[in-house]
Amino acid sequence: MLATDLSKVLYINLTSRRCWVKEKPELFRAWIGGTGVGIKLLEKECPLGADPLGPENPIIISIGYFNGIYPLASKAIAMFKSPLNGNLGESHAGGRCAVALRMAGLGAVVIKGRSETPVYLVIDGEKVRFRDASALWGMESCSTVGRIIRDIESGGGIRAIMRIGIAGERMVKYACVTTETYRHFGRLGLGAVFGSKKLKAIQISGRESFKMKDPKSYRQIYDSLFNTFKSPLMKKYHDLGTPMNVLPLNATKTLPTKNLLNEQYDGAEALSGERIAESFLGRRTACAHCPVSCIHVAALREPYENEPYFYKTKMISYDYEPIYALAAMLDIRRAEDYLRLMDKVEEVGVDAMSTGVALSWATEAMERGIIKPEDAGGLELKWGDYRAYIKAVDCIARRKYPLFDAMAEGVLFAAKKYGGEEFALAFGGNEMPGYHTGPAAYVGYITGARHSHLDGAGYSIDQKMACSGKAGAPPEVAKLLFDEESVRQVLSSLAVCYFARGAYTLDVVSKCFRPMGIEISADELANIGRAILKAKYAFKYREGFSLEKECTRLPARIFERTTPLGMLKREDLIEAVMAFERLVRGD
Numbered sequence: 001m002l003a004t005d006l007s008k009v010l011y012i013n014l015t016s017r018r019c020w021v022k023e024k025p026e027l028f029r030a031w032i033g034g035t036g037v038g039i040k041l042l043e044k045e046c047p048l049g050a051d052p053l054g055p056e057n058p059i060i061i062s063i064g065y066f067n068g069i070y071p072l073a074s075k076a077i078a079m080f081k082s083p084l085n086g087n088l089g090e091s092h093a094g095g096r097c098a099v100a101l102r103m104a105g106l107g108a109v110v111i112k113g114r115s116e117t118p119v120y121l122v123i124d125g126e127k128v129r130f131r132d133a134s135a136l137w138g139m140e141s142c143s144t145v146g147r148i149i150r151d152i153e154s155g156g157g158i159r160a161i162m163r164i165g166i167a168g169e170r171m172v173k174y175a176c177v178t179t180e181t182y183r184h185f186g187r188l189g190l191g192a193v194f195g196s197k198k199l200k201a202i203q204i205s206g207r208e209s210f211k212m213k214d215p216k217s218y219r220q221i222y223d224s225l226f227n228t229f230k231s232p233l234m235k236k237y238h239d240l241g242t243p244m245n246v247l248p249l250n251a252t253k254t255l256p257t258k259n260l261l262n263e264q265y266d267g268a269e270a271l272s273g274e275r276i277a278e279s280f281l282g283r284r285t286a287c288a289h290c291p292v293s294c295i296h297v298a299a300l301r302e303p304y305e306n307e308p309y310f311y312k313t314k315m316i317s318y319d320y321e322p323i324y325a326l327a328a329m330l331d332i333r334r335a336e337d338y339l340r341l342m343d344k345v346e347e348v349g350v351d352a353m354s355t356g357v358a359l360s361w362a363t364e365a366m367e368r369g370i371i372k373p374e375d376a377g378g379l380e381l382k383w384g385d386y387r388a389y390i391k392a393v394d395c396i397a398r399r400k401y402p403l404f405d406a407m408a409e410g411v412l413f414a415a416k417k418y419g420g421e422e423f424a425l426a427f428g429g430n431e432m433p434g435y436h437t438g439p440a441a442y443v444g445y446i447t448g449a450r451h452s453h454l455d456g457a458g459y460s461i462d463q464k465m466a467c468s469g470k471a472g473a474p475p476e477v478a479k480l481l482f483d484e485e486s487v488r489q490v491l492s493s494l495a496v497c498y499f500a501r502g503a504y505t506l507d508v509v510s511k512c513f514r515p516m517g518i519e520i521s522a523d524e525l526a527n528i529g530r531a532i533l534k535a536k537y538a539f540k541y542r543e544g545f546s547l548e549k550e551c552t553r554l555p556a557r558i559f560e561r562t563t564p565l566g567m568l569k570r571e572d573l574i575e576a577v578m579a580f581e582r583l584v585r586g587d
Contacts, residue, residue, distance in 0.1 A: 004210045004516045006033055006065060006107035009041070012121065012128055014197055015055060015113030019128040021106075028107055029518075032525075033064030034495035035090070036532045037108055038079035042088075043539055045110055052083035052189075053171055053196035055114035061101070062109075064494035067289075068102035069210075069218075070512060071226050072500035074287035076101060077492060082188040083196075084173040084354075084410050085429025087543040088536055089188040090450050094287035094295075095180035097160035097204060098495060104206030113197065120163075120201035122153055125208075133200035137169060141347045142178040149203055158288065159205035165349025167397040168195040172408040174354035174431070175397075178346070182285065182295050182317040186351045187450065188430060218515035225512075228503045229291050237294040237499055238284070242320035243273030252466070252564055254437045254459075257328045258383060259360035259423055260557050263436055267333030271323050276335050282315055287497070294499065300339045316343050324434030325356025330363065331383035344390045348397035355396065357431035358411040359389055362403065365420045375418070377401035412553075422556035427451045428545075438462030438565035440477045442558060443576040446550050447481060449536040454498060455488070456481035466564040474572050478579035482533075489532035490525050537584045547581045 007025035012018075031037045038060050045058040059080050066073035076098040082089030101109070104125050111121075118133035131153075136145050142165040149161050160179055167175040168191030175191030176184045185191075194200070212218040228234075236244050249255040250268035257265040269275060273296075282299030286292060300314045316339050326345065327338040345352050363381040365371045373380050377400060381388055395404035406414040411431055415424035425432040427442070428451030435441045440458035448455025461480050465471050472480070487506065488498065496504050504512075506522035513520050551574045559568050 004065070004069065004212060006063070008106050008126070009108045009110060010106050010123065010126060010128070012109065012111045013113045014111065014115040014119065014199065017115075017130050021126050024107075028065075031532065032490070032493045032528060033067075033107060034062055034075070034077045034493035035079075035489055036493040036528065036535075038062040038077045038090070039532060039535045039539060041108060041110055042079040042081075043535065045112065046081050048542060050081055052081045052086065052089070053192060055197065056112065057081045057193060057196075059111040059190070059193055059197070059199075060108060061097070063098045063101050063107060064496075065516065065518075066494040066496055066512065067098040069516075070222060070289075070496075071229055072290050072292070072497045072504075073494060074098060074290050074497050075492065075495040077495055078177070078185045078190050080190055080193050081543065082429070083171070083192045084189040085451070085545075087540045087545040088449060089190060089193070090536070091177075091185040091187050091190050092492060092495070093177070093179050093183050093185045094290075094497065095160060095183035096158055096288045097162060097179050099288040100158045100160040100204040100206060102206070103158045103208045104204055105208045106206075111197070111199070115198040118198045118200050120149065120199070121203070123202065123204045124155070125206050133198075136200050138166065140166070142349045143181055143346070145201060146178070146181060149201055153203055155203060155205035159203060161201060161203045163201035164191040164194045164199075165347065165397065167348045167350045167408075168192055169200075170397060170399050170408070171195045172350055172397060172399070173410050174351040175349055176351045178349055182297065183287065184351075187353070187452065189351075191349055212515045213517035214515040221512055221515065225503060225508075226291060229500065233502065234292045234499070237292050240273035240277060241284075241294045241296040241318075243271075243276060243296065243318060243323055245320045246272045246323060247274070249435070252437075253562070254435060254564060255324065255328055256425075256432070256434055256436045258331050259329060259357075259364045260425060260436065260561055261364070263561055263563075265328040267327060267331070270333055270335055271327045271338060273320075276318060280335060280339065282313075290497070292499070298335075298339055300336060300343070314339075314343055316346065318342060321434055322352035322356070325353045326389075328434070329356045329360040330386075330389055332386050332389075333384060337386035341386050341389050341393070344393045348393060350393065350397060351431075353433060354410070354431040355393060357425050358396070358407045358414065359392060361411050361415060361420060361424050362392070362407060364423060365415075365418060368420070370419045371403060375401065375403040377404075425555055425557065427554075428550055435459035435462075436558075436561065436563060438466065438563040439471060439474075439568055439572060439576065440465070440481060442568060443477055443573055443580065444481050446554075446573070446577050447478075447547065447580045448485065449533065449540070456485040457488075462563070462565060471565040474576035475579045478576045478583060482580055482583040486526070486529040486533050489529040493528070493532060534584055534586070547577050551577055
């Protein structure tokens with residue numbers, strides 16, 4: 001077996017504090033790592049009907065063949081049963097965790113059980129140490145936890161530290177896991193699963209190296225890809241990052257604002273990638289093995305209380321989706337106020353999109369009199385009041401007061417308890433992403449395995465159709481989403497950043513395998529992608545998910561706002577969703 005092969009799965013039982021390694025080369029060869037291996041392990045390790053916050057729900061972190069070998073292959077994949085939607089939980093994180101796993105000689109880690117006391121794990125190659133995390137439990141800041149573990153633990157080679165904040169400890173159902181300070185396993189509540197297991201953090205390190213079967217052709221392929229990513233193709237991501245989307249989306253009236261009461265955001269200019277970079281950009285950074293440096297970090301200078309002329313500088317990352325959720329959706333119009341709120345979200349460890357959508361629903365519900373201030377401990381939520389929102393985020397993380405305890409369960413749970421379901425913006429149990437571009441976006445939110453804008457790129461399909469001046473028929477939209485999501489399963493199995501999707505065509509991916517001694521055609525890769533998507537849906541169906549039922553829960557709000565392709569029609573969305581299901585089932 002070549003050193004570039006993936007085969008080892010590390011199993012960790014938190015209850016018994018045991019660990020062992022199994023060799024599974026056939027699993028990795030058949031499913032090419034990452035998402036593919038993750039869903040097959042989840043299918044095997046997660047019992048039918050398991051409580052998402054129970055000890056039997058596994059945490060699976062997997063990587064792919066390209067991690068640590070090709071540029072922009074920087075993602076690690078987490079699979080679990082989601083406490084937020086009750087079926088498939090899947091989240092992707094950049095940073096160093098994928099390369100650290102590769103250097104540890106591991107293709108995947110499976111964590112089950114529940115510790116009696118708080119614990120963090122130190123994984124060094126195939127060795128695992130269980131550390132007492134009692135002193136870290138309840139600590140205010142995710143970044144502080146990471147800094148302490150970095151100081152306490154040694155770690156040769158490349159190392160990564162994943163950790164949760166107080167939101168994860170309190171099992172807020174959209175709590176995230178932070179890795180390398182500025183990257184996250186953000187969506188669908190992995191942080192809550194960590195918290196349910198009393199697992200505060202994981203450090204992974206390794207010193208492995210590997211050798212290509214054909215180093216000359218590898219170098220040629222690598223250089224070609226590297227030069228592509230250093231070309232103008234990726235310049236926009238380097239210069240402005242994803243906040244470059246703020247102004248174009250706002251100009252086309254596709255940026256959801258004030259809980260989608262509007263499609264255009266008055267604060268867009270001040271919160272644009274251009275303006276934040278001019279006034280606040282402190283530095284750029286990159287995930288491991290990536291020359292693009294799309295991570296933009298703002299430097300926010302804040303005065304110390306009662307200390308004139310004495311300031312501290314906070315470094316806060318910013319991206320389009322948090323700007324949508326924590327600025328546009330809450331009608332916050334100053335970049336510094338958004339950054340202060342973002343800092344609080346990072347500190348407690350909650351998903352920015354879910355938090356912003358939940359807060360925007362609560363603000364509208366309070367404005368309508370559906371929610372009373374006494375439900376929120378006397379706190380009044382008003383559009384643009386960032387100070388109130390900062391207090392609300394803290395209350396959600398700590399589950400204080402009836403309203404915020406309900407919101408910690410997700411916006412749908414809170415809306416069912418208090419009312420206002422017609423404007424609670426969630427799909428498949430996951431709070432809405434930031435694209436109101438047309439029918440393909442919403443069909444993608446409903447049908448995507450993660451209910452994410454990144455599944456089938458529906459927003460991009462809408463934008464292309466808007467440019468042509470004609471919306472596609474529902475079956476056409478379904479086919480485009482199915483085909484795109486199937487291809488993306490290959491990329492997330494390898495595990496490549498979706499920003500690189502234009503360069504990593506299936507033909508290029510096939511070529512990239514050859515220096516490793518692996519022959520796999522573009523057609524074979526396409527078949528693997530479709531098989532992975534169908535395996536994900538098989539797990540979702542197994543756990544009670546129903547596309548037909550999801551179609552009965554569509555929020556009325558989305559049919560009240562126009563898109564560049566006209567008003568959405570409920571019957572068209574349902575037709576497209578059912579056409580997508582037929583493709584998944586192979587009918």
